[in-house]
Amino acid sequence: MHVIASVAxxxxxxxxxxxxxxxxxVPILAGMLNRGFTSVRDAGGAAYxxxxxxxxxxxxxxxxxxxxKALSQTGGHGDFRERFDQSDPDPCGCSRNMGxxxxxxxxxxxxxxxxREEMRAGAHHIKIMASGGVASPxxxxxxxxxxxxxxxxxxxxxxxxxxxxxxxxxxxxxxxRVVKLGVRTIEHGNLIxxxxxxxxxxxxxxxxxxxxxxxxxxxxGAQMGLAADTLAKNESVRTRSLDALAMLHARGVKMGxxxxxLSDMH
Numbered sequence: 690m691h692v693i694a695s696v697a698x699x700x701x702x703x704x705x706x707x708x709x710x711x712x713x714x715v716p717i718l719a720g721m722l723n724r725g726f727t728s729v730r731d732a733g734g735a736a737y738x739x740x741x742x743x744x745x746x747x748x749x750x751x752x753x754x755x756x757x758k759a760l761s762q763t764g765g766h767g768d769f770r771e772r773f774d775q776s777d778p779d780p781c782g783c784s785r786n787m788g789x790x791x792x793x794x795x796x797x798x799x800x801x802x803x804x805r806e807e808m809r810a811g812a813h814h815i816k817i818m819a820s821g822g823v824a825s826p827x828x829x830x831x832x833x834x835x836x837x838x839x840x841x842x843x844x845x846x847x848x849x850x851x852x853x854x855x856x857x858x859x860x861x862x863x864x865x866r867v868v869k870l871g872v873r874t875i876e877h878g879n880l881i882x883x884x885x886x887x888x889x890x891x892x893x894x895x896x897x898x899x900x901x902x903x904x905x906x907x908x909x910g911a912q913m914g915l916a917a918d919t920l921a922k923n924e925s926v927r928t929r930s931l932d933a934l935a936m937l938h939a940r941g942v943k944m945g946x947x948x949x950x951l952s953d954m955h
Contacts, residue, residue: 690730690948691790691950691951692717692734692735693710693731693787694951695709695710695952696788696951698913698915703789703790704786705788707788709788710787714735715748718748718751718753719748721955722749722751726751728751730756731753732759732949733757733758733767733790734758734759734787735753735756736755737810737811738811740754740755755812755813756807757806758785758791758792759791759857760794760800760816760818761793761817762793762794762834764828765793765818765828765832765834766791766857767790768793768827768828791816800839800843800846804843804846805846814852814853814854815843816876817855817856818856819833819863819866820833820834821834822922823903830860831859831862831863837866841870844870853873854871854872855873855876856872857876859880861880861881864878864888865885865888868889869892873895874895874945875889875894875895876897876949877897877926878896879926879927879930880929883936886937886939886940886942889937890940893943895942895944895945896937896945897944897945897946897947898944898947899947900930901948901950902951903926903927904927905950905954906920906923906951906954909953910923913952
């Protein structure tokens with residue numbers, strides 16, 4: 690889940706003043722705690738300071754495991770610039786805003802540095818964007834994102850810090866690729882096939898389904914300002930979700946509950 694996603698349009702969320710981004714996360718955390726969730730894993734955006742604030746009793750919440758910023762290639766699922774936005778996401782510092790769920794990284798050396806930076810800053814695990822996504826404006830669902838060597842570098846660096854990589858991925862081709870490279874958990878996985886489900890079981894990879902977000906986005910996404918093409922992508926993965934769950938269950942893949950909810954959809 691994303692504890693800092695208080696605005697449905699993630700590009701706008703990334704531009705929130707830091708004070709707003711943090712204060713809006715407080716009721717999201719408290720709401721989950723009141724629903725009975727005593728441990729949660731953030732999939733990009735939440736900083737170590739939030740985890741520490743809960744531990745110290747400053748705010749109400751649960752054990753919060755954070756990834757820091759999710760890592761995305763240029764034009765990937767963590768790059769929320771629109772087509773006509775020619776700004777450079779790297780030197781502007783926008784990715785370091787509290788409301789940004791991700792940061793843009795290109796190349797093996799940059800990937801190693803980014804993982805090391807997130808671990809130094811207190812991340813418990815690393816998140817990469819390994820395929821296109823619903824909420825990002827410029828990439829189809831089926832995109833393969835990051836090179837093989839970039840993914841290998843992320844996995845190697847995470848393992849050297851005694852932790853693991855989680856990967857956003859929908860299509861079987863993207864899932865197969867990263868699972869073989871050592872990624873431990875697949876987030877979403879809605880468009881998986883039988884062969885890939887078997888591969889996940891063979892490698893001991895986990896699947897974290899997020900079915901509720903597609904239902905919620907389909908119902909209220911338009912009112913929250915999501916674009917028509919975003920809603921169309923959402924529908925394409927929503928209709929396959931239950932089939933994916935059945936395949937994963939039949940193959941004995943270990944599964945976790947995820948939400949991926951945004952804004953008031955929490």
